Amino acid sequence: xxxxxxxxxxxxxxxxxxxxxxxxxxxxxxxxxxxxxxxxxxxxxxxxxxxxxxxxxxxxxxxxxxxxxxxxxxxxxxxxxxxxxxxxxxxxxxxxxxxxxxxxxxxxxxxxxxxxxxxxxxxxxxxxxxxxxxxxxxxxxxxxxxxxxxxxxxxxxxxxxxxxxxxxxxxxxxxxxxxxxxxxxxxxxxxxxxxxxxxxxxxxxxxxxxxxxxxxxxxxxxxxxxxxxxxxxxxxxxxxxxxxxxxxxxxxxxxxxxxxxxxxxxxxxxxxxxxxxxxxxxxxxxxxxxxxxxxxxxxxxxxxxxxxxxxxxxxxxxxxxxxxxxxxxxxxxxxxxxxxxxxxxxxxxxxxxxxxxxxxxxxxxxxxxxxxxxxxxxxxxxxxxxxxxxxxxxxxxxxxxxxxxxxxxxxxxxxxxxxxxxxxxxxxxxxxxxxxxxxxxxxxxxxxxxxxxxxxxxxxxxxxxxxxxxxxxxxxxxxxxxxxxxxxxxxxxxxxxxxxxxxxxxxxxxxxxxxxxxxxxxxxxxxxxxxxxxxxxxxxxxxxxxxxxxxxxxxxxxxxxxxxxxxxxxxxxxxxxxxxxxxxxxxxxxxxxxxxxxxxxxxxxxxxxxxxxxxxxxxxxxxxxxxxxxxxxxxxxxxxxxxxxxxxxxxxxxxx
Numbered sequence: 001x002x003x004x005x006x007x008x009x010x011x012x013x014x015x016x017x018x019x020x021x022x023x024x025x026x027x028x029x030x031x032x033x034x035x036x037x038x039x040x041x042x043x044x045x046x047x048x049x050x051x052x053x054x055x056x057x058x059x060x061x062x063x064x065x066x067x068x069x070x071x072x073x074x075x076x077x078x079x080x081x082x083x084x085x086x087x088x089x090x091x092x093x094x095x096x097x098x099x100x101x102x103x104x105x106x107x108x109x110x111x112x113x114x115x116x117x118x119x120x121x122x123x124x125x126x127x128x129x130x131x132x133x134x135x136x137x138x139x140x141x142x143x144x145x146x147x148x149x150x151x152x153x154x155x156x157x158x159x160x161x162x163x164x165x166x167x168x169x170x171x172x173x174x175x176x177x178x179x180x181x182x183x184x185x186x187x188x189x190x191x192x193x194x195x196x197x198x199x200x201x202x203x204x205x206x207x208x209x210x211x212x213x214x215x216x217x218x219x220x221x222x223x224x225x226x227x228x229x230x231x232x233x234x235x236x237x238x239x240x241x242x243x244x245x246x247x248x249x250x251x252x253x254x255x256x257x258x259x260x261x262x263x264x265x266x267x268x269x270x271x272x273x274x275x276x277x278x279x280x281x282x283x284x285x286x287x288x289x290x291x292x293x294x295x296x297x298x299x300x301x302x303x304x305x306x307x308x309x310x311x312x313x314x315x316x317x318x319x320x321x322x323x324x325x326x327x328x329x330x331x332x333x334x335x336x337x338x339x340x341x342x343x344x345x346x347x348x349x350x351x352x353x354x355x356x357x358x359x360x361x362x363x364x365x366x367x368x369x370x371x372x373x374x375x376x377x378x379x380x381x382x383x384x385x386x387x388x389x390x391x392x393x394x395x396x397x398x399x400x401x402x403x404x405x406x407x408x409x410x411x412x413x414x415x416x417x418x419x420x421x422x423x424x425x426x427x428x429x430x431x432x433x434x435x436x437x438x439x440x441x442x443x444x445x446x447x448x449x450x451x452x453x454x455x456x457x458x459x460x461x462x463x464x465x466x467x468x469x470x471x472x473x474x475x476x477x478x479x480x481x482x483x484x485x486x487x488x489x490x491x492x493x494x495x496x497x498x499x500x501x502x503x504x505x506x507x508x509x510x511x512x513x514x515x516x517x518x519x520x521x522x523x524x525x526x527x528x529x530x531x532x533x534x535x536x537x538x539x540x541x542x543x544x545x546x547x548x549x550x551x552x553x554x555x556x557x558x559x560x561x562x563x564x565x566x567x568x569x570x571x572x573x574x575x576x577x578x579x580x581x582x583x584x585x586x587x588x589x590x591x592x593x594x595x596x597x598x599x600x601x602x603x604x605x606x607x608x609x610x611x612x613x614x615x616x617x618x619x620x621x622x623x624x625x626x627x628x629x630x631x632x633x634x635x636x637x638x639x640x641x642x643x644x645x646x647x648x649x650x651x652x653x654x655x656x
Contacts, residue, residue, distance in 0.1 A: 106382045107278075108435070109138045111406050113442065114645045132442035133642055134449065136408075140434040141401035143276050143328060143391040144337040145296025148401040152414075154394075154426055154497055273330040273338060274388045279379055280324040288316040294405050295326055297340055304368045305343060305360050312358045312370065313345070321348040323379050328391075338391065344374055354379070387432045395434075395458065396426035402436060412440075416454050419465050419477050422487030424458065425614065427497055434458050439642060451477075453639045466636050470628060482624035482632060489560065489618050490582065493534040494589060494600050498523025501599060504612035510596050519610050520563070520603035527568055527598040529589040533580040534562045534602075542576045548601065549592025554580065558619070559608075565601035566592050 111134070118131040141148075278295065288309075292302040306316060323346035328338035344359040361371035393401065396417060403413035416438075417426065439453040454477070455464045465477040476484050492498060502522040509516045533554060540561075541553035548565035555561055568590025580586060591598045604613045624632055 104384050104386050106380075107139045107142075107385045109383065109405065111136050111138075114642060116642055116645060133452070134440045134442050135643065136406050136436070136438040136440075138402055138406060138436055140395075140398040140430050140436060141393065141405065142385055142387055142398075142430070142432060143273075144393040144397050144401055145328065146298040146301075146337060146339065147294075147296055147404045148393075148397050149298075149337060151397065151400045154396045155495055272333045272390065273335055274390045275327065275329040275341070276338065276386045276388045276391050278324075278326045278328070278383075278385045280326070280383050281379065282318055282320055282322045282324070284320050286318055288313075288318055291318065291324065292343075295324075295340070296328065296338065301340065301368070308360045308368045308370055309345075309358055318345070319348070321354075322346065323348070323354055325374065325379075327374075342371065342374065343368075346379070392429045392431075394427050395424055395430055398430045398434075399436065399456075406438075408438070412451055415451060416456075419454065419484075420456055420463060422490065422618070423463060424456070425491075427500070431459055437643065439639060453643070466632070466639055468624070468628070468632050468635055470625070476622065478624050478632065480636060482629060484622040486622060487618045489535040489556070489562065489604065490532070491534075491613050491618075492523055493532045493562075493564070493602065494523060494525055495530045495532070496525060498525040498529075498589075498600060500524075500614075503614070504610075511594055520565075520601050521613050522599045522601055524597065524599040525589045527588075527590055529598075529600075530585045531564055531567060531587045531589060531600055533582055533584045533586050534604075535560070535582045537562070537580060539574060539576055539578045539580065539586075542570065542574065542578075545593070547594045549595065550587065550590065551593075552586055554586075559606055561605040561608075563601075563603040563605075565603075566590055566595045566599060568592065568598075 114133050114135050115130050116133065117128050119128050280291075280295070282291070288306060289302050292305060293299075297305065325342075325344040325346070326340055327342040329341045330337075331339055340362065342359065342361045345357040346354040347357045348354045356373040359371040359373055360368045363369055399417055400413055403416065408416075416436075420426075435457045437453070437455040438451070440449045440451055443449045450467070452467045453465070455462055457463075463479065465479055467475060468478055469475040478484055500521060501524045502518055504521055505518060506515055507518045508514070535554070535556050537554035537556040537560075539552060540555045541551060541563075543551070545551045545565075548563075550565075550567040550570065552564045552567070552570070553561060554563075564587060566589075567587040570587050571585055574580070574586060589598050589600050595601075602613055604611050604616060606616070
C-alpha cells in the first residue's frame with residue numbers, strides 16, 4: 001500500500017470516528033486526560049458477578065418449575081403462625097384476587113344398615129325374618145383426591161360391557177325384597193287357613209247411623225281453608241298450594257331453578273386446581289385411619305399423620321362428635337387431584353363446645369408436622385365443604401371418588417357408571433349438590449353383596465334404576481318406565497370419548513370463515529385413536545368424500561344413520577354392505593379432508609334429518625316385557641319402602 005492509499009484510508013477511518021491512539025491501559029492516570037482509555041477491574045468484576053447471580057436465580061426458578069413447585073412456603077402458608085379470631089366462614093385460598101365469595105355447600109355422606117322384615121317361602125311355609133340392607137346417601141364428591149387415583153381412563157365403548165344383562169349364577173346371593181308390613185323379632189312362621197263360615201265380625205255401625213251421617217253431610221257445608229264453602233263430597237280442584245307456589249302465610253315457596261355454581265369467567269373454569277376446605281363431625285366413634293382413608297389421605301400420608309400425632313394423640317380411636325377441619329390443595333399446577341395440606345382435630349367438651357386438640361400440616365418435603373391451630377370459626381351443624389369451581393371433577397371421576405369413599409368395590413362402581421353412560425355426559429363437570437343413592441344387600445361372610453337400586457341426581461334431574469330379574473334368569477336395572485339405561489346408539493363412539501371441540505349447530509367455519517351449519521359434533525383425539533360403530537348396522541358408504549375426507553356411513557334400524565368423518569384410515573376387511581356390531585372398530589382418528597387437526601366428525605340422522613348427537617333422545621335398547629310390569633311395580637314399591645326406613649341402631653359409618 002503506497003502513501004496515497006494509506007492517507008486515504010486514514011481519512012476514511014477518521015471520518016467514521018476512529019482515532020489513531022495508544023492501546024487501552026489499566027493505568028487511568030496516564031497522560032493529562034485519560035480520554036476514556038482506562039480499563040476498570042471494579043466494573044468488570046461487578047458485571048461478571050451480576051451475570052452469575054442472574055444465571056443462578058434463573059436456574060433456581062427453572063428447577064422449582066421442573067419439580068412441579070410454584071412456591072417454597074407451602075408449610076408456612078399451611079400453618080399460618082399468626083391468626084386472629086374470626087367469626088363465620090373463612091376463605092382459605094387467598095392466592096388470587098376475586099370479587100366473589102366462594103360458596104360453601106352442605107355435604108352428606110351416610111352409609112347405614114337398615115333392617116326390614118322379609119317374607120319368604122321355605123319348604124312350602126311362609127317365613128318372616130329380619131334381613132339387613134346397606135344404604136348409601138351421599139352428595140357427589142366436589143374435589144378429586146387420592147381416593148380416585150389410578151381409576152381406568154374414561155372409555156365409553158369399554159363401558160358397554162358393564163351395561164349387559166347379568167345371568168343369575170347358581171351360587172348367586174339370594175335376594176328378597178318382599179317387605180312384610182310389621183316388624184318381627186327373630187323368625188316367624190305364617191300359616192294360612194280359610195276363615196270359618198261361623199265367624200261373623202262385630203258390627204261397627206248400624207245402618208241407621210250410617211244413613212244419618214250421610215244426610216247430615218249433604219245438608220251441611222264445610223268451609224275449606226283458603227277457599228269457598230263447598231259440599232263435603234265435592235272433589236277439590238288444584239289450588240295454589242298444590243302447585244307449590246305458596247307455603248305458609250307470607251312465605252313464597254317453590255323450587256329454585258336455573259341456579260348453579262359457575263365460574264366468573266371462562267378462564268376460571270380452565271384454571272388449575274385451587275384450595276378447598278372441608279368441615280366434618282363424626283356421628284359415631286371411628287378410628288383415625290378409617291377417617292383419613294375416607295377423606296383423601298393415602299396409606300403413606302395416613303401413616304405420616306398418625307406418627308406426627310403420636311405424642312399428642314396416643315389413641316387413634318376418635319370419640320363421637322369429634323370435629324375435623326381439612327384443608328386441601330394441589331401439589332403442582334399440573335396436578336389432577338388434591339392432597340391434604342392441613343388437618344385439625346377438635347375434641348367435644350359438651351353439646352355446644354369443643355377444644356382444639358391437634359393440627360398437622362404438610363411441608364415442602366412431603367412430611368406432616370405438628371402445627372398451630374388455624375383461625376377460629378364456629379363449626380356448622382351439618383358437614384360442609386368449600387366449593388372451588390376449578391376443583392369440580394367430571395361426573396365420571398366424582399362417581400369413582402364417592403364410591404371408593406363408601407367402600408364400594410370397583411366392579412359395582414363400573415356397573416353404576418355403565419348404567420348412566422348413555423344418558424349422562426360423563427366428561428361434564430358436576431354441580432354442587434349433585435348426589436347419589438345406593439341400596440345393596442348386606443355383605444355375606446365372604447364379603448359379597450348385590451346392588452339393588454341406584455338413584456343419580458344431577459342438577460334438577462334424578463334418574464332411578466331398580467334391579468329386576470326375569471324368568472330366563474337375566475338380571476338388569478330398569479327405570480320406573482321399565483327401560484334399561486342402555487341406549488340404542490352411543491353418543492361418543494371413540495376410545496376415551498374424545499374432547500368436545502365443536503357442537504352441532506351454526507358456527508363460523510374454521511377454514512372458510514363463513515357462517516355455516518355444523519352438521520355433527522367434533523371430538524378431538526390423537527391420530528390413530530380407534531373409532532367404534534355407535535350401534536349395530538350395515539355400512540352404506542365407505543370411501544373418500546369431499547370435506548369429510550375418509551368417511552363411513554352406517555345404516556341402522558328404524559331410519560337411524562350415523563356418519564364418521566376425517567378418519568386417517570379404515571379397518572381392513574370392511575366394505576359397503578359389511579355388517580358391524582356396536583363397539584366394533586371401524587376406523588381410526590385422523591385429519592383428512594377439510595380439517596384443522598385430528599378429530600372425529602360424528603353425525604346422526606333420523607329419517608334423513610340431521611340431529612344433535614349429544615342431545616337427541618335415543619331409544620332404549622331393552623324394555624321390560626308387559627307381563628312383568630305388575631311384579632316390577634311391586635319390586636319398586638318394596639325398594640322405595642326400604643329407602644325410606646329409619647336406619648338400624650348399629651350404623652356402619654356416618655357423615656364422614
